[in-house]
Amino acid sequence: MDRLKTLMDWFDVRLGVREILRSNLQGYLLPRHVNIWYSLGAVLLALFTLQFLSGILLLVYYLPAADKAFVSVERIMNAVPYGWLIRTLHMVGSNIIVAVLLLHLLSVLFMGAYKKPRELTWLSGFGLFNLSLILCLTGYLLPWSQLSFWATTVATDAAGAVPWIGEGLVTFLRGSPSVGAGTLGRFFALHVVAFPLLFLGLVGFHLFCVRRAGISVPPFGPSARPAGVGTTFQHEVHRDGIPFFPNYTVKELAVVMFVLAGLVAITVFAPALFLPPDALEPADPFTTPDHIKPEWYFLWAYQTLKIFPSKLMGLAAQGGAMTLLALLPFLDRGEERRPFHRPLFLTLYGLGILLLLGLSIWGHRS
Amino acid sequence: MDTGRQGPSERRLFLLSMLAGVGALLGAIAVWPLYRYLAPQGGGGTTEQVAIPLSDVPLGAARFFDYHGRPAVLVQVQAGEYVALSAVCTHLGCIVKWVGEKRHFLCPCHGGQFAPTGAVLAGPPPQPLASYRVIVQSGKLLVG
Numbered sequence: 364m365d366r367l368k369t370l371m372d373w374f375d376v377r378l379g380v381r382e383i384l385r386s387n388l389q390g391y392l393l394p395r396h397v398n399i400w401y402s403l404g405a406v407l408l409a410l411f412t413l414q415f416l417s418g419i420l421l422l423v424y425y426l427p428a429a430d431k432a433f434v435s436v437e438r439i440m441n442a443v444p445y446g447w448l449i450r451t452l453h454m455v456g457s458n459i460i461v462a463v464l465l466l467h468l469l470s471v472l473f474m475g476a477y478k479k480p481r482e483l484t485w486l487s488g489f490g491l492f493n494l495s496l497i498l499c500l501t502g503y504l505l506p507w508s509q510l511s512f513w514a515t516t517v518a519t520d521a522a523g524a525v526p527w528i529g530e531g532l533v534t535f536l537r538g539s540p541s542v543g544a545g546t547l548g549r550f551f552a553l554h555v556v557a558f559p560l561l562f563l564g565l566v567g568f569h570l571f572c573v574r575r576a577g578i579s580v581p582p583f584g585p586s587a588r589p590a591g592v593g594t595t596f597q598h599e600v601h602r603d604g605i606p607f608f609p610n611y612t613v614k615e616l617a618v619v620m621f622v623l624a625g626l627v628a629i630t631v632f633a634p635a636l637f638l639p640p641d642a643l644e645p646a647d648p649f650t651t652p653d654h655i656k657p658e659w660y661f662l663w664a665y666q667t668l669k670i671f672p673s674k675l676m677g678l679a680a681q682g683g684a685m686t687l688l689a690l691l692p693f694l695d696r697g698e699e700r701r702p703f704h705r706p707l708f709l710t711l712y713g714l715g716i717l718l719l720l721g722l723s724i725w726g727h728r729s
Numbered sequence: 730m731d732t733g734r735q736g737p738s739e740r741r742l743f744l745l746s747m748l749a750g751v752g753a754l755l756g757a758i759a760v761w762p763l764y765r766y767l768a769p770q771g772g773g774g775t776t777e778q779v780a781i782p783l784s785d786v787p788l789g790a791a792r793f794f795d796y797h798g799r800p801a802v803l804v805q806v807q808a809g810e811y812v813a814l815s816a817v818c819t820h821l822g823c824i825v826k827w828v829g830e831k832r833h834f835l836c837p838c839h840g841g842q843f844a845p846t847g848a849v850l851a852g853p854p855p856q857p858l859a860s861y862r863v864i865v866q867s868g869k870l871l872v873g
Contacts, residue, residue, distance in 0.1 A: 420767075423766075423767065443770065444762070444766055444768070445762035445763075445765050446766060448762055448766075449762075449766060
C-alpha cells in the first residue's frame with residue numbers, strides 16, 4: 364500500500380491526478396433520484412469494448428478474401444480453441460448492442476433529455492446509433508455466407524432508388540456491379556478500420572458533451588419542474604446528489620453485469636439464435652436462398668420498402684423519419700420534460716413504437 | 730472483553746479481499762480461453778513423414794519443402810544418395826539458398842556456407858544444419 368501511495372504521490376506532483384480523480388469520481392455528484400435507465404450508456408461502453416476486443420481477436424484468424432473468408436470463419440468456429448466463443452460473443456454482442464441502443468434512445472426521448480442544452484449530446488448519440496447500424500451491416504458481409512451475401516445484395520440495392528445517380532451509387536458501394544470480392548474488401552476496411560476510428564471520435568465527443576453539460580434530473584416525482592435553461596453556459600450541478608464513485612458506479616456495474624450475464628447466457632445456451640441455416644452455407648452468387656430476410660433490427664426498413672409503391676418513396680419515408688428524429692431537439696423546444704405533461708409527444712412516442720414493432724413483425728411474417 | 734464484533738475497516742478489508750478473489754477467479758476464467766485461442770496450433774510435435782516424389786530431386790539439385798511447419802530442403806548429393814536438412818540457418822534463422830554450381834548452401838543474410846551434408850564450411854553459423862532421416866519407398870522420398 365505504501366508503494367502505491369508513493370507512486371500516486373509521484374504522479375500527483377506532476378499531473379495533479381488526485382484532483383482529477385476527486386472532481387470526476389467522489390466529487391462528481393449525480394441527481395439523487397437517478398434511475399436505472401441512466402446506466403445504459405455505461406452498458407453500451409462495456410459492450411462496445413467487448414466488440415472491439417473480440418473483433419481484434421477474430422482478425423487473428425479471419426481472411427478477408429472471397430475464396431477464403433467462409434472457410435476461415437468455419438475454422439474459427441470448429442477448429443480454433445474457443446474460437447466459437449469469441450465469434451459468438453461478437454455476433455450476439457452486436458445484436459444486444461442494437462437492443463440496448465434502442466432502449467437508451469427511447470429512454471432519452473421519454474425523459475426529454477435531448478432538450479436544450481443537450482442538443483449536441485443527442486446529435487452525437489444519434490450519429491453513434493446510425494454508425495452502429497452501419498457497423499452491423501458491414502460486419503454482416505464478412506463471414507461470406509449465403510445469408511451475408513444476399514442480405515448485403517438487398518441492402519446495397521436499395522441505394523439504386525436514388526434518382527439519376529442510383530445505379531452508379533450501387534456500383535460504388537459494392538466496388539463492382541454486383542456483390543463480389545471488391546465488396547468484401549471495402550466492407551472489411553470500413554468495418555475494421557474506418558468506422559471504428561470514426562466511432563471512437565464520436566464516442567469521445569458524446570462523453571465530453573455528457574460530462575460538460577452535467578447529468579439531467581429525472582423528470583419524475585412531485586419535485587420535478589421544467590428546467591429553466593439560461594442563455595449562458597451552465598454546468599448542471601446537484602449539490603445534494605450522490606457521488607459518481609462509489610455510490611453510482613456500483614449501481615452501474617450491477618446493470619453492466621446483468622447485461623453481460625445475458626450475453627454470456629445466449630452465447631452458451633442459444634448460440635444459434637442469430638445463426639439461421641443460410642448463415643452456415645458459403646456464398647453462392649448464382650443461387651438466392653428462399654425467403655431471405657434482414658436482421659431483426661432492419662425488418663422495419665425492409666417492410667417499409669415493400670409497402671410503398673416505389674423504392675424511392677420507401678427510402679424517402681425512412682430518410683424523413685430519421686431526419687425528423689435527428690432534428691427533434693430543434694423542433695421540440697419547450698422546457699417541459701415531464702412525460703405526462705407532454706400529451707402530444709407521449710402519444711406520438713407510443714404510436715412510433717407501435718409502428719416500429721408493427722412493421723418489424725409484418726416484415727418478419729411477410 | 731472481546732465482543733467478536735468487526736469494525737468498519739475490518740469489514741471493508743474483508744469485502745475488498747472477497748472482491749479481489751472473485752475478480753482474480755473471473756480473470757483466470759477469461760484468460761484461459763484467450764490463451765488457448767491465441768496459442769499456435771498444429772505443425773509442432775507431429776511425427777508424420779513427408780513424402781516427396783523422387784523425380785522432384787534430380788542429381789545435384791535441391792528441393793525446398795515444408796517440414797512440419799518449418800522450411801527444409803532435400804538434395805541428391807550423389808546418384809541415389811539423398812540428404813534432408815533444415816533450411817534454417819543456425820546463425821540468425823534466415824533461409825539458406827542452394828548454389829548449384831558450387832554445390833553448397835549459402836545464407837544470404839551473413840554469408841554463412843554449408844556443405845550438402847549440412848556441415849559449416851565458412852561464416853558465422855555456430856552449428857551445422859539439422860538433418861532428417863530420408864528413405865526411398867515406392868518411387869517416393871519419405872522424410873522424418
